[in-house]
Amino acid sequence: MSILPILTLGSTGRYVQLLQMGLDGLALNYNGFAIDGVLDIRTRDALLNFKDRFDLPHVGVVDSVTWKILIENVKAVQKLLNSNGYHSGYPDGWFGPTTTAAVKKFQTDNQLYPSGIVDPRTRQRLFNPHPKDHYEYLPSSNALRSLNPHVASMATRFLELTRANQLDVHIYAAFRSWDEEDRLFAQGRWTPGNIVTNARGGDSYHNWGLAFDAAPYENGMISNDVEKFKRMGQLGLQVGLEWGGNFKSIVDYPHFQFTFGLNTWDLLNGVRPPA
Template sequence: MPVLPIIQLGSTGHYVKLLQMNLNGLALNFNGFVLNGVFDIKTSEATKNFQDRFEINPDGIVGPVTWKVLLEQVKVVQKLLNARGHHAGYLDGWFGAATTNAVHRFQTVNGLYSSGIVEPRSRRRLFDPYPRDNYEYRPSSSDLRSLHPHVAVLARRFLELTRAHNLDVRIYTAFRSWDEQDRLFAQGRWMPGYVVTNARGGDSYHNWGLAFDAAPYENGIQSNDPQKFVRMGHFGQQVGLQWGGTFRTLVDYPHFQYTFGLNTWDLLHGVRPSV
């Protein structure tokens, strides 16, 4: 791999635009940065999100490790597109015109929205064309049985612990459908409301039964007391859950998850928890 420059907030030029093209093509442009070669705040946020996904220090600085992982992610997409006969060209790691056009062709052939970016439904079809499950089509549910069995056990332990400490906590979302996730992603972007998630359908642990949302209640009404949410979060952590109140990119106090060490791209690629 050629030596690539270190770029960060305030950088400009050709390599910044290449970074933006790769992040955009991999469907990581969740905040709508412009592909203009200017490393602005939005580009920095998207970079940190990518780094966090791959357990790279999320400092927003694109150095050798971030470049390596980013180019590898594009290369594997290019390799699969070529293998499926969609002619992405040489495996150079850059999400340029040839790769974008190949994605368009792949999406059209597979009855997907032809965006030219590898959003979760396209990623699943490309990496796991014959899935053994129907996660993509399951309806939303607040029933703990819609969760992975191990996550459901942790959720029950969490509820027992909160009740033992006189905190009335209720789980109001367990499995979330991919369509509902897409509607939430649209909120605050091209639909009315505030931004509540950076994840498209298929790119949230809710969409795989590995996450749930909960809230404290008082006199039968959901509480707005931040201290109650913090207490609830600590109880979730005590049973082994990851709490959204500790997230770096979009703090989410009601959110709890157990990921088995997998990121959502692993899940889209057909990898499943071993237990």
């Protein structure tokens, strides 16, 4: 492979377009950037989302490591499509028209919407076609038992700690169905309301029982006191949870998660947390 250029905000040209095609094809175009060969703010933000997924430095620069991970992920898709009889061309790591057409054919054959992008449901069908568990079809639940047992245990310790610190905290969302996640993703994009998530169904830790939402209450209602949310967040960090108040893209004060070091593509690909 030839040496690929370093790209930054404002870069233009063919390699920016190739970057955009890769991000779009891997279902990371959550903010509607145009595939026009211009690394604008929307493209940069989608790039940052991709880099956060792989724990890369949160800077809007496409360096050799970023190129390597992006190209490897596209190659993995191309190789699986080819091995399943869907001609995506030579696995070169570029998400071009042939790969898009192969994804559409795969989606049509698997009763999925033929978008041509590897959205979470498409990824699971391709990488883990026969999962032993069926997270995709589970209903939403606010019960702690809907969470991974280790995460549920952490949530219990978290609630005990908040009460010891004179906070009346309640968990109001635990497992979230993939269909509900899709509805939330649509909000502010093609349905009314404000944007509340950048995750499609299957691409949120809520969809795997590894996250929950909590809030401090006052007089039976969710508090408007940001400082109480911040105190709650610090207590969650004390028990080992990640807190959405520290997120870089959409700051999410109610959100807590424990991921076992897995990203959602790992989960869609069939990797599971330890028992």
